[in-house]
Amino acid sequence: MRFVKRDNVDNFFRIKVKIISIVLAFLIMSIFLFALNINPLDAFFGMVKGAFGSPLRIRQTTIKTVPLIITSLGILIAFKMKFWNIGGEGQILIGAFGASIFALFYNNFNRPVLLALMALSSLVFGGLYALIAAFLKLYFRTNETIVTLMLNYIALKFITYLQYGPWKDKKALGFPKIANFPDNALLPSFFGVNIGWVIAVICLILVYIFMNHTKKGYEISIIGESINTARYAGINIKAVTLLCVFLSGALCGLTGFIQSSGVNGTLSVEISGGVGFTSIIIAYLSSLKEPFILIVSILFAALLQGSSYIETSLKIPNSAALILQSLILFCILASEIFTSYRLKIKR
Amino acid sequence: MTSFLHATVIAGTPLLLSTLGEILNEKAGNLNLGVEGMMLMGAVAGFLAAKGTNNAFLAVLCGLLFGCIGAFIYAFLTVTLRTNQTVTGLTLTIFGSGVSSFVGQNLSGQVVPDRVKYFLTPIRLPLLGKIPFLGNIFFNQDILVYISYILVFVIAVYFYKTRAGLNLKAVGDNPYAADAASINVALYKYINIIAGGALCGLSGGYLSLVYVPAWQNNITAGRGWIAVALVIFAAWNPYKALLGAYLFGGLDIIGFRIQDGFVSKYFLDMLPYIVTIIVLTFFSFKRSKKNSPPKSLGVSYFREER
Numbered sequence: 001m002r003f004v005k006r007d008n009v010d011n012f013f014r015i016k017v018k019i020i021s022i023v024l025a026f027l028i029m030s031i032f033l034f035a036l037n038i039n040p041l042d043a044f045f046g047m048v049k050g051a052f053g054s055p056l057r058i059r060q061t062t063i064k065t066v067p068l069i070i071t072s073l074g075i076l077i078a079f080k081m082k083f084w085n086i087g088g089e090g091q092i093l094i095g096a097f098g099a100s101i102f103a104l105f106y107n108n109f110n111r112p113v114l115l116a117l118m119a120l121s122s123l124v125f126g127g128l129y130a131l132i133a134a135f136l137k138l139y140f141r142t143n144e145t146i147v148t149l150m151l152n153y154i155a156l157k158f159i160t161y162l163q164y165g166p167w168k169d170k171k172a173l174g175f176p177k178i179a180n181f182p183d184n185a186l187l188p189s190f191f192g193v194n195i196g197w198v199i200a201v202i203c204l205i206l207v208y209i210f211m212n213h214t215k216k217g218y219e220i221s222i223i224g225e226s227i228n229t230a231r232y233a234g235i236n237i238k239a240v241t242l243l244c245v246f247l248s249g250a251l252c253g254l255t256g257f258i259q260s261s262g263v264n265g266t267l268s269v270e271i272s273g274g275v276g277f278t279s280i281i282i283a284y285l286s287s288l289k290e291p292f293i294l295i296v297s298i299l300f301a302a303l304l305q306g307s308s309y310i311e312t313s314l315k316i317p318n319s320a321a322l323i324l325q326s327l328i329l330f331c332i333l334a335s336e337i338f339t340s341y342r343l344k345i346k347r
Numbered sequence: 348m349t350s351f352l353h354a355t356v357i358a359g360t361p362l363l364l365s366t367l368g369e370i371l372n373e374k375a376g377n378l379n380l381g382v383e384g385m386m387l388m389g390a391v392a393g394f395l396a397a398k399g400t401n402n403a404f405l406a407v408l409c410g411l412l413f414g415c416i417g418a419f420i421y422a423f424l425t426v427t428l429r430t431n432q433t434v435t436g437l438t439l440t441i442f443g444s445g446v447s448s449f450v451g452q453n454l455s456g457q458v459v460p461d462r463v464k465y466f467l468t469p470i471r472l473p474l475l476g477k478i479p480f481l482g483n484i485f486f487n488q489d490i491l492v493y494i495s496y497i498l499v500f501v502i503a504v505y506f507y508k509t510r511a512g513l514n515l516k517a518v519g520d521n522p523y524a525a526d527a528a529s530i531n532v533a534l535y536k537y538i539n540i541i542a543g544g545a546l547c548g549l550s551g552g553y554l555s556l557v558y559v560p561a562w563q564n565n566i567t568a569g570r571g572w573i574a575v576a577l578v579i580f581a582a583w584n585p586y587k588a589l590l591g592a593y594l595f596g597g598l599d600i601i602g603f604r605i606q607d608g609f610v611s612k613y614f615l616d617m618l619p620y621i622v623t624i625i626v627l628t629f630f631s632f633k634r635s636k637k638n639s640p641p642k643s644l645g646v647s648y649f650r651e652e653r
Contacts, residue, residue, distance in 0.1 A: 003649075084433055086437060136624070136628050140628045140629075140631055140632040141631045141632065142624075142627055142628045142631045142632075143576075143579070143627065143631065145380065145433065146572060146575055146576045146623070146624075146627060147624055147627065147628075149569075149572050150569075150572065150576070150620040150621075150623050150624050151620075151624075153569045153572075153617075153620040154617045154620045154621060157613070157614075157616040157617040157620070158617060160613055160616070161611060161613035161614045161616070161617075164611075164613050165611050165613055165614070277437075277441055280434075280437060281438070281441070284434055317448065317449050317452040319444075319445045319446075319448040319449040319452070320445075320449055321445075322441060322442075322444065322445030322448070322449075323442065323445035323446055323449055325441065325445070326438050326439075326441040326442035326445055327442070329434075329438045329441075330420065330424065330435075330438055330442070333424055333428070333430040333431070333434065333435055333438065334424055334428050334430065336428075336430060337428045337429055337430070
């Protein structure tokens, strides 16, 4: 048995293989659910119903789509350069922290100004936090995967510290939470959902233009393809790396702003809720192409929303979504070889 | 002081086991970022088996086995299907944490049965245990700690004194040359990745059965990633892995012992992760030829493209 290279592979074939592998992931998940005495069909239909069954649930799904789109775009920018930023979780938290500084302590502005300041602060904080890893990689050759991951835990512990320590709300009767944001620090709604979704669409368009139609975006792709080519072409690798990673972290930080101001109304350790990790999967599944991010994000939001629905209706733990997510990615990863190779069985 | 160092060895043992596991992976040329996931699978399986069978041996074995299962998925994808190692490893981590919190949903706060605990309590070794100071620290421990000492030694012998170890080095450095010398590259990769997974599963089992010993969601709390970083600290050497693991075990204990005083203990919780970054940076910077990673680390091997 061996693999033989395929010659001409069209996009239609690629998509076909991806769909087959997603179906395969659902089949494996079914076996898993069967083993636990749960009817998989109930679970999957429950998920669809929970995600799209009523206008309210569709709104909930939209709310869950927004952070996935923005964070995935951030991850995409870094992954294009083969900079493995898996620090989305931490950058979201630190971005939310940046927004909270204004929301909690410098909030004597009218709503648009305050929100703009919070957004800006979240971009800067998220971006700078990611830059730590870029800086260490550039100057000390430190592995960015591990650094960004450690930064996740540091951010998590830092927000925990704030929540239990200096920022603990005195009015919460000893309950460890941070004070709610004032009204002028909350994102307004638009068509029944906080305007984060508008921001997400704008980000999608901007990132698309940046990556595909600007010189810097092109340089990022070149570095990702081959660092030697980039060097030969006279690209300033350090400058582009720093810019790329800053933008990546800034977008994740912006997610923190939207989650804290538009969804939770305050800062808490739960604000990132696994979005940083899910987005890695989404970016990868989208083959690092911006338009696909939109579609895949909606599907994953539906998966998340649907599984939190069946958690109450069918008593299936929420983590089922996590397992299904990773199974989908496993199957897609496994299928990739078949898009460029053919299996040949020798007799 | 003795009790502090005694606790340090216990806290360092899960780190040591998973670091050794990752070293096996990386020596075979595969950067497996799924350590955290395999540990979680091992932890939940070990705990469930302890609850179900009341048998310490079966519990430990079960933890080990589930680490192997995780590693097998990884090996199949990266070795046979040549998937991207970074993404596959990350997915394995997500998978493992999903499986462990799915299965462990209703176990939160439950403790390990006494009978299992009894078998995993410290045993003072006859002669070595009598050594003043050191005896108390190193030779008054539970059986898994002793196994971890033996593993360090066995793995070092395997790497540096056997033909198989030499072949493994060839596979990790240059699989094309190894293949040409009729070494079965895929077989070496599979065996070492799965053995590494066994150690990670054991490490997870140690956390849920001995170190905590109860179930809590996300019981590993990032230790798998510290282990990945420790591999670089240890420069792929099992003896240095022992040193690094105990160093970080000590950090874990410091955060645990200091109660609210001059600095908040919530603040101190960040310490191990910050130190990991510093140590990692230092060792990446002064990386010499001798301390360099296997040359094909992270690169898939396509025999067809030889």
